[in-house]
Structure formats: structure tokens, C-alpha cells
Amino acid sequence: MTTTTATPASTSGRRPGRPLGNSGLTSRAVANTVIVLAALYTLLPGLWLLLASTKNADALFGSDILSFGDFSLWHNLRDLFTMEDGVYGRWYLNSLLYAVVGAFVGSLISVAAGYAFDKYEFPHKEKLFGLVLTGVMVPPTVLALPLYLVASGIGLVNTFWAVFIPVLFNPFGVYLARLLSSGYVPNEVLEASRVDGAGELQTYIRVSLRMLGPGFVTVFLFQLTAIWNNFFLPMVMLSDQHLYPLSLGLYTWNSSATVSPEYYPLVVIGSLLAVVPLIVAFLTLQRYWKSGLTAGSVK
Amino acid sequence: MSTVISPGKTRKRAGTTPRTAGRTRPRRAGRRQQTLACVTLLAPFTALLVAVFLVPVGYAIGLSLFSEDHKGLGFGGGTTVFTGLRSYLAVLNDPSFVSGFGVIALYCLIFVPVVVIGALALALLLDSGLIRLRRTAQMLLYVPHAVPGIIAAVIWLYLYTPGLSPVIRLFAQADITIDFLGLHSVLPSIVNIALWSGLGYNMVIFYAALQALPREVIEAARIDGAGGLRTALLVKVPIIKGSVVMVCMFALIGALQLFTEPMLMNQATPMVNSRFTPSMYIYDAAFRRNNYGLASAASVILLIVTCALSYAVTRWAGRRERSAR
Numbered sequence: 001m002t003t004t005t006a007t008p009a010s011t012s013g014r015r016p017g018r019p020l021g022n023s024g025l026t027s028r029a030v031a032n033t034v035i036v037l038a039a040l041y042t043l044l045p046g047l048w049l050l051l052a053s054t055k056n057a058d059a060l061f062g063s064d065i066l067s068f069g070d071f072s073l074w075h076n077l078r079d080l081f082t083m084e085d086g087v088y089g090r091w092y093l094n095s096l097l098y099a100v101v102g103a104f105v106g107s108l109i110s111v112a113a114g115y116a117f118d119k120y121e122f123p124h125k126e127k128l129f130g131l132v133l134t135g136v137m138v139p140p141t142v143l144a145l146p147l148y149l150v151a152s153g154i155g156l157v158n159t160f161w162a163v164f165i166p167v168l169f170n171p172f173g174v175y176l177a178r179l180l181s182s183g184y185v186p187n188e189v190l191e192a193s194r195v196d197g198a199g200e201l202q203t204y205i206r207v208s209l210r211m212l213g214p215g216f217v218t219v220f221l222f223q224l225t226a227i228w229n230n231f232f233l234p235m236v237m238l239s240d241q242h243l244y245p246l247s248l249g250l251y252t253w254n255s256s257a258t259v260s261p262e263y264y265p266l267v268v269i270g271s272l273l274a275v276v277p278l279i280v281a282f283l284t285l286q287r288y289w290k291s292g293l294t295a296g297s298v299k
Numbered sequence: 300m301s302t303v304i305s306p307g308k309t310r311k312r313a314g315t316t317p318r319t320a321g322r323t324r325p326r327r328a329g330r331r332q333q334t335l336a337c338v339t340l341l342a343p344f345t346a347l348l349v350a351v352f353l354v355p356v357g358y359a360i361g362l363s364l365f366s367e368d369h370k371g372l373g374f375g376g377g378t379t380v381f382t383g384l385r386s387y388l389a390v391l392n393d394p395s396f397v398s399g400f401g402v403i404a405l406y407c408l409i410f411v412p413v414v415v416i417g418a419l420a421l422a423l424l425l426d427s428g429l430i431r432l433r434r435t436a437q438m439l440l441y442v443p444h445a446v447p448g449i450i451a452a453v454i455w456l457y458l459y460t461p462g463l464s465p466v467i468r469l470f471a472q473a474d475i476t477i478d479f480l481g482l483h484s485v486l487p488s489i490v491n492i493a494l495w496s497g498l499g500y501n502m503v504i505f506y507a508a509l510q511a512l513p514r515e516v517i518e519a520a521r522i523d524g525a526g527g528l529r530t531a532l533l534v535k536v537p538i539i540k541g542s543v544v545m546v547c548m549f550a551l552i553g554a555l556q557l558f559t560e561p562m563l564m565n566q567a568t569p570m571v572n573s574r575f576t577p578s579m580y581i582y583d584a585a586f587r588r589n590n591y592g593l594a595s596a597a598s599v600i601l602l603i604v605t606c607a608l609s610y611a612v613t614r615w616a617g618r619r620e621r622s623a624r
Contacts, residue, residue, distance in 0.1 A: 027429060027527065028429045031424045031427060031429040031430060032429065032430060032431060034420075034421070034424060035421065035424060035425070035430055035436050035440075038417075038421055038440055038498070039436060039439045039440060041495070041498075042439060042440050042442060042443050042495065042498070042499060043439060043442070045443075045451075045454045045455065045458060045495065046442070046443075046446070046454075048454070048458065048465065049454050052457070060463060061462050061463060109343045109344050109347065110344065112340040112341070112343065112344065113340060113341050113343070113344035113345075115340060116336075116337050116340035116341045117341075120333060120336070120337040120340075122334070122337055128345075131348065132348070134606065135348065135352055137552065137605065137606060137609040138352075138602060138605060138606065139552060139553070139555065139556040139605060140556075141556035141558055141578045142556065142578075142598055142601050142602045142605060143351070143352065143355060143356070145359065145581050145582075145585055145594055145595065145598045146355030146356055146358055146359035146595070146598060147351060147355045148585070149355065149358055149359060149362060149591060149595065150354055150355045150358050153358070165347075165350070165351060166351045168347055168351075169347040169348070169351045169352060171348075171352075174344060194329065199332060199336075200332050200333055200335070200336030200337075201335075201336045201339060201340075204336065204340065225445070228447055229447040229448050229449070231448065231449050231558070231559050231562075232558050232559070232578065232582075235582075236582070236585075236586070246447075247447060247448075247449040247450075250449060250450070250453065251449060251562075251563065254453060254456075254563065254566060255566050258566055258567065264457075264463070267453060268457070271450045271453050271454065274447065274450055275445070275446050275447070275450055278445040278446070278447065279442065279445050279446075281445075282441075282442075282445045283438075286438070
């Protein structure tokens with residue numbers, strides 16, 4: 001920082017650049033404008049969703065989006081939860097069940113496996129881990145049809161388990177947990193615990209799992225998003241509307257909307273409510289997903 | 300998890316086996332216990348690996364080699380016959396399957412450069428120290444990634460739909476007719492949805508990699524007289540090449556499974572047919588045409604292409620990395 005001169009812009013931290021006077025200010029203005037434009041691009045569609053959810057079907061197609069002449073938010077909400085005997089509420093509960101319970105159980109399984117890969121030696125370990133990595137590379141969409149074929153063979157199609165069991169499988173979580181375990185749980189802790197005469201599993205549950213806490217939340221968050229977003233698998237597996245998650249339910253309502261437009265406001269407000277849990281999860285647990293991103297990508 | 304014990308026992312742990320005894324304890328007992336623990340911890344995941352990965356893939360491969368021949372009306376009287384690679388030939392000779400890969404290739408050609416360059420540019424800007432409210436900017440740009448794919452697609456589809464869309468209305472006021480769902484615009488429209496979801500996410504990945512750069516390198520470039528832009532392009536980008544390759548690879552793999560967005564578009568415009576992408580082809584073959592043999596063969600082909608692609612990219616990246624040293 002010693003060589004920079006007194007351009008107003010150069011007072012901030014580790015700003016690179018030659019003393020260019022005016023052009024320093026210009027590049028600063030340009031840079032900030034680009035970021036603002038990008039932020040508008042990401043935010044405006046969300047804003048539209050918010051505004052559109054206050055409109056009824058007629059206003060949605062007719063008037064200016066910014067006019068508040070007709071404010072039907074409450075009306076839309078009531079419609080949303082009463083349409084087709086309140087099936088939307090059912091979808092919401094299903095999504096919570098698939099995603100929250102699924103991600104929790106799935107993370108327990110993945111973290112345990114990742115920890116075992118990190119801390120124990122066993123024959124063919126790296127071969128097995130190679131299989132895990134292959135699992136990471138194989139997109140869930142490719143597996144959906146084979147899963148359907150197996151599920152229909154054993155009579156699980158169109159049941160809760162047909163969606164719940166496959167989403168527990170999270171090879172990326174295992175990969176992440178192995179990395180995090182080598183970072184968070186020092187081998188000395190294990191040694192000390194062994195010297196103390198504590199059982200291996202006891203050590204895992206009492207000591208290691210606690211140290212892996214933040215890593216567990218990271219794996220959980222990633223899996224939660226993945227399951228909440230899941231669309232192809234439920235579409236393939238389920239035909240009973242009462243088992244649908246939100247994604248599939250909204251999809252069917254959207255196809256109804258092309259025939260009967262009164263569904264449009266419901267899809268809009270239904271989408272808005274479906275986004276809320278994930279946004280909340282991400283804003284409150286920011287530091288966890290960030291550590292997951294960096295662990296998963298930089299490495 | 301059946302071995303959970305009550306918290307009260309924690310303190311007694313050292314007492315049950317004297318501390319000194321731990322060291323002299325026969326090693327074999329420890330070994331056995333470690334093996335047991337390792338097996339217990341790995342068992343649930345391994346069971347899943349077998350049940351929802353290996354078995355289905357194997358079953359799909361098997362099914363793709365057989366075909367059910369229905370005689371007459373096909374009620375119950377179907378016999379399964381070995382047909383070898385016939386299903387594969389049928390899939391590969393089906394223009395609608397091959398054109399799906401064409402769509403994917405075109406999609407990648409637009410999407411990958413735009414998302415990588417866009418995200419990289421934003422990350423470099425954030426890293427340049429020129430930006431105010433860096434954390435807020437980062438968060439705002441990331442938010443769309445928390446929006447589920449199907450909902451992002453719904454939002455954009457409505458923004459593309461004449462009558463619903465304020466964008467189209469705005470253009471109409473300026474006497475410009477714009478059609479987001481036309482023959483040539485529908486693919487860019489789909490790319491835009493993916494871009495909206497992925498831009499901030501990839502930016503965060505690049506930004507994290509940039510933050511991890513050794514500061515001395517940047518400082519050295521600056522002392523050598525390199526400007527901000529030159530430092531960014533000639534010093535920072537080459538160092539985070541690994542992340543760039545990673546993002547490209549995930550974008551390509553993601554592109555191969557393109558399903559949600561076109562599936563939704565399929566309800567709105569005839570420009571997206573029901574076999575628009577390979578994944579849609581599989582769905583169509585299995586559930587609209589009830590041809591599981593065909594669908595399995597298509598799944599296996601997609602699986603092979605995906606694995607080959609990711610293997611090739613990682614190999615290529617590895618070689619580049621080694622030769623750079």
C-alpha cells in the first residue's frame with residue numbers, strides 16, 4: 001500500500017491500481033453500476049412474484065403491476081388453502097416431511113459415512129470412495145427411471161417411501177463430510193479418547209459428532225435444498241395427489257391454469273409461500289452454506 | 300444409533316477403565332472395536348448405495364437388454380425376450396433422442412460461457428475492492444439459488460407469457476413486439492432461467508477461491524505496475540483455474556439433465572415438444588409410450604455420456620494442472 005498515491009479511491013483496503021486520478025473514480029462507478037444491475041436482475045423477478053401475489057386473476061392479466069387498486073392478498077391466501085379441499089396445505093406438509101426429515105436422516109447417514117472414510121482404514125477403501133464420487137457425478141434425474149423400475153418391482157410405487165428413501169442417498173454429503181471431518185476432528189482427540197478407554201461409537205457420538213456440528217448443518221442445508229427442489233423423482237413415482245410435494249403440486253396447478261385461468265393467482269401465491277422456508281434457512285444459516293461451497297469447490 | 304447412552308455417564312467414562320490400562324490394553328480388542336465402529340458407521344450409507352444406486356442402475360441395464368413382447372392385446376400374456384442391443388439401436392436411431400442432445404449442446408454453448416464469464420466478472424469486481432456493501436451485494440446475488448428450480452421456472456414462464464408479463468407490456472408500450480417463447484427465442488429463454496438461478500451461486504464459488512489467493516502474489520503484480528484489470532485477468536484468473544473448470548463441469552452435467560424448465564415450457568409453447576431434452580425423452584418413453592426397454596436404454600446412454608464427460612473434464616483439468624507446474 002505504500003506506493004499508492006492519494007487518489008480518493010485508493011484509501012480503501014487493498015485496492016490494486018496505479019495512480020490514475022479520474023479513471024479510478026470512473027472504474028469505481030462502473031464497477032458499482034454493474035453490481036447494481038446484476039442485483040436488479042436477480043431481485044426484480046422476486047419482486048414481481050411478491051406484487052403479483054396481491055392480484056386476483058383479472059388484475060394479473062389486465063392492470064399495471066404496480067397499481068394497488070385491487071389488493072387481493074388475503075383473498076388469494078384463502079383460496080390457496082381451500083382450493084381442492086386444501087390440498088396445498090397437504091403438499092406443504094409433505095414437502096416439509098420429505099425435506100426436513102429426509103435431510104436430517106440423510107445427513108446423519110452421510111456424516112457417519114464420511115467420518116468413517118476419514119478416520120478408519122479398511123480394505124478397498126479408496127475404491128469404495130471412488131464409487132461415492134461416481135455417485136456425486138451421476139445426476140439424480142438419470143437415476144429416477146431406474147429407481148421407478150425397482151420400486152414398481154417391489155410394489156413401492158406411489159407411496160411415501162418411494163420418494164423418501166432415494167432422497168436419503170447423498171454421496172456429495174459423504175464427500176463433504178470426509179473433508180470436514182479431516183478439518184474439524186483432529187486425530188489426537190480420537191487417540192486421547194481411546195486412551196481414556198471410551199468405545200469407538202461412543203467417541204463418535206459424544207465427541208466427534210459435536211465437533212462436526214457445523215459440518216453437519218452444512219450437509220443438512222445442501223440436502224434440504226436438493227430435496228425441496230426435487231421434481232423429477234416425485235413426478236415419476238407418485239400419482240396420488242395427496243403424496244405430492246409442493247414442486248409437483250404447483251406443476252399440476254400450472255397445467256390446470258392453461259385451461260382455467262383462476263389457477264394463475266394460486267400458482268403465484270403458492271410459489272411465493274413455497275420459497276419462504278428456503279430463503280429463511282439460507283439467511284439465518286449463511287455461514288454454513290458458505291463453508292460448504294468453499295469446501296466443495298476450491299478443493 | 301442404538302448405542303446412545305445417557306449424558307450422566309460421561310464423567311464415569313474414565314473410571315470404568317483406568318486411564319493407564321488404556322495403553323496396555325491388548326491391541327486386538329481395540330482393532331476389533333474399531334472395525335465394528337467402522338462397519339456400523341458405514342452400513343446405512345452402503346445399504347443406500349446398493350439399494351438406490353447400484354441395484355437400479357443394474358436393473359436398468361438388464362431391462363434395456365430385454366424387451367416385453369406382447370402378443371395380441373398384450374393383457375398379461377407378455378413374454379420377456381432377450382433382445383441384446385436392439386433397444387439401444389432404436390434409441391440411437393430415433394431422431395427425437397439425438398436432437399435432444401443437439402438441444403443440450405446448443406444450450407451449453409450459450410449457457411456455459413455466459414454463466415462462467417458473468418460469475419467470474421462479478422466475483423472479480425467484488426474482489427477488486429471497488430465495491431461498496433460487498434456482503435450485501437453477495438447475498439442479494441445469491442438469493443435466486445435458494446428459489447427451487449420449478450418455482451424459478453414458473454416465475455420466468457409468467458414473465459415470458461403475453462398478457463401476464465409486465466416486461467412484454469413494457470415493450471409493447473414502446474411498440475416493440477417481443478416473443479420469448481418463439482422458435483429461436485425459447486432456448487435463450489430457458490438459458491436465462493438457469494442463469495438467473497446459477498449466477499450468484501457460481502459467483503460465490505469464484506469469490507471464495509479469489510479470497511483464498513495469497514495476497515503477496517497480488518501485491519507483487521501491483522508493484523510490477525499491473526493495473527486492476529490486468530491483475531485480474533493475468534494473475535487472478537489463472538490461479539483459480541481449478542474452480543473455473545469445476546464450475547464448467549457442473550454446468551455441463553447440470554445441462555445434461557435439463558428437465559424441469561423445458562417440462563414447464565412444454566405446457567406453454569409448442570416450440571418445446573415432449574421429447575425436447577434426453578431426460579424428457581426418457582419420461583416420455585416410460586410414461587407416455589410405456590416402453591420401459593426404450594426408456595432404460597436411453598437412461599443408460601445418458602448415464603454413460605454423463606460419466607464419460609465428467610471423467611474427461613477431470614482428466615483434462617488434471618493434465619492442465621500438472622503441465623502448468
